[in-house]
């Protein structure tokens with residue numbers, strides 16, 4: 246008699262990812278940055294394929310929002326499918342999300358028409374055999390905000406004696422997990438209720454474990470400074486029905502989104518402190534760096550910090566240094582830097598007074614402080 250598959254036999258190994266948002270415009274960044282960010286998202290398909298190959302994974306499961314819009318450009322669709330075709334060592338399981346929901350009919354018609362044989366589209370809640378021992382239960386969103394729990398059918402879906410994998414896109418109840426502010430509807434214990442060995446979720450762009458077998462993979466590339474962990478996909482290994490899934494994050498991000506705060510309260514070596522918050526030089530060309538400087542310094546140090554930030558700026562793909570919360574501290578000797586007397590000195594004194602005047606609005610104080618900082622920097626340059 247042939248023994249049934251035991252726990253030592255690996256039944257399936259796959260990569261779970263979501264929210265590639267191919268074609269995302271990144272409208273608030275300059276055009277050259279946008280192009281680079283869009284390219285990184287397209288390249289994440291290549292990265293996912295490489296991670297699958299490195300780990301002998303047979304499938305890549307994309308849990309929705311592969312495309313950022315209902316109507317991506319033909320180039321975005323075609324090039325994504327071409328990259329999937331080239332990675333013919335895996336099967337790509339592509340399920341719609343809320344950005345590219347099932348009712349984006351023209352998009353999915355185009356995908357179905359051009360898709361290579363190693364792409365398995367999941368446009369309906371119908372069990373799909375990943376292999377002879379593993380069944381996928383997909384819950385593709387029918388519209389942007391379906392307003393009901395599309396995973397309910399998992400509980401009673403007949404799958405014989407196979408491993409059951411759920412794939413869904415949306416937010417989990419009791420956890421405000423939606424990127425789009427949609428209402429939370431997927432019960433956190435759906436995997437348990439439906440007897441799933443694994444439930445792969447999309448929508449939340451950071452990686453997050455909801456339960457023993459329920460995970461948000463997060464997006465393979467970051468799209469903002471919100472999620473602190475480096476982006477990664479999940480390698481999922483399952484050895485048989487009722488066996489616990491082994492889940493391992495595999496790094497995928499090419500672009501770094503780095504936000505830092507530099508507090509200069511009681512700091513002696515301010516420019517040294519500034520250089521220590523900068524990411525490694527070799528990484529900067531692929532980094533968006535958002536620095537916020539706080540604390541209280543004199544005009545000379547403030548000018549040095551400002552210049553050090555400007556000096557580092559060209560290293561980065563994009564950078565922003567916010568000095569508006571760096572309070573300026575000055576005494577009479579500092580004001581002498583601007584002028585010892587005359588109209589300029591009078592202006593500086595008036596601004597210095599306004600900058601600390603509690604009777605005027607914080608905004609007016611801020612404006613006075615910025616104007617004074619500007620006067621100092623002009624004076625220091627001269």
Ligand SMILES: [Mn+2]
Nearest residue numbers: 264310424448
């Ligand atoms: Mn999304």
